[in-house]
Amino acid sequence: QSVLTQPPSVSGAPGQRVTISCTGSSSNIGATYDVHWYQQLPGTAPKLLIYANTIRPSGVPDRFSGSKSGTSASLAITGLQAEDEADYYCQSFDNSLTAWVFGGGTKLTVL
């Protein structure tokens, strides 16, 4: 059971928009700690996709965007492409566990 809750899977057709939610609590996202997002393509290491809730590292397409409100955060992907098919993880800090915590991951399928 992950501290941050994500849907196990989402799907969308090429060109569509999908969102992935990440729900936490008052000891992590709700405690004003930032949320970061990682993309893990099949068989590869994770890669930083969004940091500090909304910021894209250099090289990440602007089709990817992040937001945060209250005890939740979201990752939105517009103009879906086949190469976006991957696992996506949210991550924050939890002050009751004193640990950096991840969501359980969401598998994105491009139909």
Next chain:
Amino acid sequence: EVQLVESGGGLVQPGGSLRLSCAASGFTLSNFWMAWVRQAPGKGLEWVANIKPDGSERNYLDSVKGRFTMSRDNAKNSLYLQMNGLRAEDTAVYYCVRHFYYGSGSYYYMDVWGKGTSVTVSS
């Protein structure tokens, strides 16, 4: 090119020990917090430990406290994870990660990842 390369993984019996290494290149290791993150087969990501740039502070996941020790040698551009008392539940791919610190408090994100090294704990 910024790069992290892990080594030292393998098959070990329950109760055994293993030492993972991570070679850093393309950046000044002594300027950065570093971390280990693991991923059990078919499962999600789990932060294991991190260490301050000068090695003076370390933090650990509760389930590995007292069994795992993270260390670094900035002169050798290397990180280490000494794992003792290994259990079946420690079986995972272990990633060496740059844990980028950007604000007061616990504001970090993981901006550089190695390819990982696989650890299997089984008799």
